[in-house]
Amino acid sequence: MNDSSEHHGSLLKPAKLNTAVAVELADLNKWYGDFHVLRDINLKVMGGERIVICGPSGSGKSTMIRCINRLEEHQIGRIFIDGVELTADLKKIDEVRREVGMVFQHFNLFPHLTVLENCTLAPIWVRKMPKKEAEEVALHYLTRVKIPEQANKYPGQLSGGQQQRVAIARALCMNPKIMLFDEPTSALDPEMVKEVLDTMVELAHDGMTMLVVTHEMGFARQVANRIVFMDEGQIVEANVPEEFFAHPQHERTKLFLSQILH
Amino acid sequence: MTMAEGDLAVAELAFVRHSTIAPRPAPATMTGARGWLRKNLLSSPFNIALTILISLLLAWAIPEIVKFLFIDAVWTGTDRDACLESVQHREIGACWPFVWERLPYFIYGSYPISERWRVDLFFVMLAVGIVWLLWLNAPRRDLGAIYFFLILPVTSFILLTGWSAIGLRPVDTVLWGGVLVTIVVAAVGIVCSLPLGILLALGRRSRMPTVRVLSVIFIEFVRGVPLVTVLFMASVMLPLFIPEQWSPDKLVRALVGIALFASAYMAEVVRAGLQAIPKGQYEGAMAVGLRYWQMMRLVVLPQALKVTIPNIVNTYIGLFKDTTLVFIVGIFDLLRTIEVSRIDPKWATPVTSTTGYAVAAIFYLVFCYGMSRYARATEARLTKGDRR
Numbered sequence: 001m002n003d004s005s006e007h008h009g010s011l012l013k014p015a016k017l018n019t020a021v022a023v024e025l026a027d028l029n030k031w032y033g034d035f036h037v038l039r040d041i042n043l044k045v046m047g048g049e050r051i052v053i054c055g056p057s058g059s060g061k062s063t064m065i066r067c068i069n070r071l072e073e074h075q076i077g078r079i080f081i082d083g084v085e086l087t088a089d090l091k092k093i094d095e096v097r098r099e100v101g102m103v104f105q106h107f108n109l110f111p112h113l114t115v116l117e118n119c120t121l122a123p124i125w126v127r128k129m130p131k132k133e134a135e136e137v138a139l140h141y142l143t144r145v146k147i148p149e150q151a152n153k154y155p156g157q158l159s160g161g162q163q164q165r166v167a168i169a170r171a172l173c174m175n176p177k178i179m180l181f182d183e184p185t186s187a188l189d190p191e192m193v194k195e196v197l198d199t200m201v202e203l204a205h206d207g208m209t210m211l212v213v214t215h216e217m218g219f220a221r222q223v224a225n226r227i228v229f230m231d232e233g234q235i236v237e238a239n240v241p242e243e244f245f246a247h248p249q250h251e252r253t254k255l256f257l258s259q260i261l262h
Numbered sequence: 263m264t265m266a267e268g269d270l271a272v273a274e275l276a277f278v279r280h281s282t283i284a285p286r287p288a289p290a291t292m293t294g295a296r297g298w299l300r301k302n303l304l305s306s307p308f309n310i311a312l313t314i315l316i317s318l319l320l321a322w323a324i325p326e327i328v329k330f331l332f333i334d335a336v337w338t339g340t341d342r343d344a345c346l347e348s349v350q351h352r353e354i355g356a357c358w359p360f361v362w363e364r365l366p367y368f369i370y371g372s373y374p375i376s377e378r379w380r381v382d383l384f385f386v387m388l389a390v391g392i393v394w395l396l397w398l399n400a401p402r403r404d405l406g407a408i409y410f411f412l413i414l415p416v417t418s419f420i421l422l423t424g425w426s427a428i429g430l431r432p433v434d435t436v437l438w439g440g441v442l443v444t445i446v447v448a449a450v451g452i453v454c455s456l457p458l459g460i461l462l463a464l465g466r467r468s469r470m471p472t473v474r475v476l477s478v479i480f481i482e483f484v485r486g487v488p489l490v491t492v493l494f495m496a497s498v499m500l501p502l503f504i505p506e507q508w509s510p511d512k513l514v515r516a517l518v519g520i521a522l523f524a525s526a527y528m529a530e531v532v533r534a535g536l537q538a539i540p541k542g543q544y545e546g547a548m549a550v551g552l553r554y555w556q557m558m559r560l561v562v563l564p565q566a567l568k569v570t571i572p573n574i575v576n577t578y579i580g581l582f583k584d585t586t587l588v589f590i591v592g593i594f595d596l597l598r599t600i601e602v603s604r605i606d607p608k609w610a611t612p613v614t615s616t617t618g619y620a621v622a623a624i625f626y627l628v629f630c631y632g633m634s635r636y637a638r639a640t641e642a643r644l645t646k647g648d649r650r
Contacts, residue, residue, distance in 0.1 A: 071545055097551040108546030112564050121560060122550035174550060 021080070022047045022178050022209045023068060028077035030063060037063050038074065039233040047177075050210045052220040052241075055230035056256065061213045064230070065180045068211070069100045082177060098126060101171030105183040107163045109155040115142065115166050116151040119173045127174065134173070141169040145199050161192030165199050172203075179203065181212040217261060221245065229253050330355040331620065345611040356617045360609040367603060368621070371439015371594045377431060380421050381442050387414060388449065396636060398643075411453070422446075435513040439594035441625070443513070447520055447585040447595065452578050454521040459528025464558065466533055477529070484526035489587055492519045497591035516588045524581045531577055535570035536562065568644050575637035579630045597622050 021044055028041035037060050045051055053061045066072040067079060070086055070093045079086040081096045110118050119138035123129040129137070142148045145165035147158075155163050164184055171179060181200065185193045197219050204210060204223045214220065220227055220241055227244040229237045229252075237244070237253045245261075248254045291297060303313045334355030336345050343349045345357035361368075370378050391414045394406035422442075424432035438446070465477030484492070496519040501509050510518075539562050547557040567574070589598035600618040603609070 069549055071548060094551060094553065097549065100549075102549040104542060104546065104549075106542050108542040108549075110543065110546065110561050110565075112568065122552060125556050125560065126551040126553075170550065 020047045020082070021045070022049065022082060023211070024078075024080040025064070025067075026078045026080075028064070028067065028074050028079065030060075030067065030072065030074045030076075037233050038067070041077070041233075041235060043228065043235065043238075045178075045209065045211065047209055048207045049225050050204050050208075050223050051212065051226050051228055052224040053211065053213045053228045053230060054215060054217075054220065054256075055236075059230040060233040061230045062182050065182060065211050065213055068178075068180060069097050069102055071102075098174060099176055100178045100180060101174055101176035102180040103164070103167050103171055103182065103184045105187050107155070107160075107167045107187075109163055109167055109170070111155050114152050114154055115147070115158070118155065118166060119170045122170070123173050137175075138169070138173050141172045142166070144172070144202070145169045146195075159192060160188045161195045164188065164192075164196045168196075168199055168203070178209045178211070181210065181214065183213050183215075185214065185216060215260065217245075229256065231256075330616075342607075342609050342611050342614075345609070345613055347612070354611075354613055356620060357609070357611060357613045358617070360603075360614055360617060361621055363609075364599075364603045364606075367440060368596060368599050369441045371442060371599055372437040373433060373439065373442065374431070374437065377424075377433055380424075380430070380433075384418050384421055384442075385445070387418065388445070415453075435511050438513065440599045441596050443588070443593060444585050444596040446513075447517060447588055447593075448582045450517045451520045451524045451581045451585070455524035455528045455577070455581065456574070458521065458525035459532050460563065462525060462529035463532035463536060466529065467536060481526045481529050484523055485530070489520070489523050489584055490590055492523050493587060493591050495519070512591065513593060516591055516593055520581070520585065520588070523584075524577065527577050527580075528574070531570050531573040532566065534573065535566035535568075538569050539566050571637055571641055571644070575633050579633055582630060582633070583626060596625060 023043070023045040025041050025043045028038055029036070030038040041064060043051075043064075053065065055061050063072055067074050068081065068086075073088075082099060084092060084095055086092055086096050109115075110121070113121065116135060116138055119142065120131065120134040123134040123137060124131055127134075139148055139151065142151055145168055147162055147165055147169075150158055150162060150166070155166065158166065168184075184200070185196050188196060193216070197216060200210070200212070200219065201223055210223075212219075212224075224241050226238055227241055228235055229244070229250075231252050237248065237250045239249075244253075245257065248257055287293075291300065304310050332355070334353050336350075336354060336357050336359060339345065339357075339359040344359055345354055347354045366375075366378070370381050373381055391406070391410040394400050395403065395410050400406060420428075420430065422433065422438070423435070424430040426432060462477050462481055465473045466481060468474045468477070493516055496515040497512055500515060509515075543561055543565065544557065547561040552560065586595055586597040588595050589601070594602070600622050604615045604618040
């Protein structure tokens with residue numbers, strides 16, 4: 001947890017980091033058939049650190065974070081999550097997925113289950129939590145994302161912003177150490193982006209380790225410890241936000257920034 | 263420019279509403295019986311033509327059917343004379359006394375008369391199980407499932423085949439017949455084909471090559487062969503390879519044949535449903551840490567089966583009617599008992615066959631239409647649940 005004194009400005013840093021490495025990608029390479037989608041990725045994320053990953057579409061940023069919970073398989077290189085190496089071993093994969101929460105662009109809520117059931121499903125079946133306790137936990141997190149009153153509705157009855165907040169609550173119910181966000185606001189109507197970003201900012205305040213793929217540069221400026229810019233499957237530039245925005249070094253970064261910051 | 267300015271001067275540029283418009287009822291032509299007729303029967307020339315054509319067809323068919331089944335029908339009698347035009351000197355419709363006399367045979371086949379209460383009990387137990395499982399507000403439906411899938415099959419087996427130890431005389435399946443056989447074959451097919459079909463569908467989509475190839479071979483082989491052939495193989499070929507004392511009962515062989523046949527079709531139906539589930543659902547389930555079987559059982563299959571309910575029931579209806587093919591291996595299902603009875607010299611008249619077939623038609627119609635209605639209701643309920 002951060003001290004409350006740090007909450008004053010809208011900028012919240014320096015974050016208090018654990019010394020432990022939460023995620024380490026070492027010489028990560030991945031191909032889709034012949035297409036070399038990730039090339040020699042090296043990235044170390046400390047516990048409590050908040051990384052924003054940006055870049056043009058097709059640059060491999062989504063693929064990279066999807067490798068972290070093995071939704072995508074990598075071919076060469078190593079991935080360590082909280083000290084555990086992610087391999088084809090199913091036990092390891094299960095272990096990693098229990099500790100890593102993920103929020104998707106299209107929410108991927110389960111439409112046949114109520115909001116509450118969406119949140120309790122994994123704690124009950126994966127963590128073997130008693131139903132009653134799981135429901136308490138779920139309501140706690142639904143309150144935190146400010147939609148406890150929607151608990152008994154179905155996802156289809158909620159707005160996009162509400163659905164995405166449910167998705168965040170669903171991931172939090174597993175009490176993850178690391179949260180991955182894959183373009184969480186890209187599929188939302190403009191007036192709903194803020195409510196989701198606010199939720200994510202709050203999560204950042206609580207010291208969650210976050211890897212966020214997003215084009216929301218305001219969010220990046222406000223929350224990130226580091227911004228990673230990717231292009232053509234490679235990390236082109238990484239820096240703290242002030243430096244990244246004020247003094248981009250690489251030509252590609254400059255071009256990208258000039259195109260998205262009008 | 264002046265032109266545009268002139269247009270603008272005429273157009274009203276600013277508008278502010280000062281009062282809200284309250285909703286008004288729709289015009290009478292859209293509502294009530296008149297609206298319904300207009301919308302459903304008379305909306306276009308083609309529709310009007312269809313309406314007239316179908317009305318004429320019904321006007322021709324329905325009186326004929328009513329006349330045969332009720333008005334000209336013979337209701338009492340002891341033998342063929344009651345239903346013979348040459349004896350009665352009037353137009354003769356359905357010959358119901360034939361059905362009354364043969365009804366026990368239609369229902370039980372040659373099941374020993376003194377033991378027929380066992381079949382009745384089986385029907386009652388099955389009805390209780392079906393209602394318990396399908397009626398949504400029934401109490402303790404979890405117990406209902408245990409009853410239907412565990413207790414019912416075991417007790418029915420003991421009840422129908424007999425068990426000397428508890429004083430139930432063994433009854434050879436050769437004696438079974440009629441509705442009893444039709445229901446047993448259909449029930450076993452229906453209950454076995456869904457789980458087997460799901461496994462085969464998952465196997466066919468598996469990433470493990472052995473599982474996938476075996477599933478594909480099974481499905482394609484069974485689907486590529488007519489049911490009649492499967493039944494023939496089961497009853498004629500099997501005994502050639504297996505010593506007689508090991509060879510299973512003839513009815514069991516047919517049951518296995520039908521269950522496997524139906525499950526191959528069911529597999530394709532379920533696979534279509536699985537394909538309708540977006541990739542995001544799998545990813546969402548994996549990301550929260552569910553394992554393969556949990557993901558399938560809790561997230562994917564409930565949604566996949568929901569969208570396939572119409573097709574599942576369609577397969578069930580097909581299966582129910584396909585049970586008539588077991589006659590080919592010498593099993594007396596309902597249709598076969600009717601076939602045998604209609605050529606009985608005691609009742610041989612020009613209308614006997616028609617009457618017998620009418621009974622079969624009504625029986626199959628009632629069951630299949632019942633299944634179809636239940637499926638429609640389920641579909642309506644489920645789509646209401648997650649209307650977007």
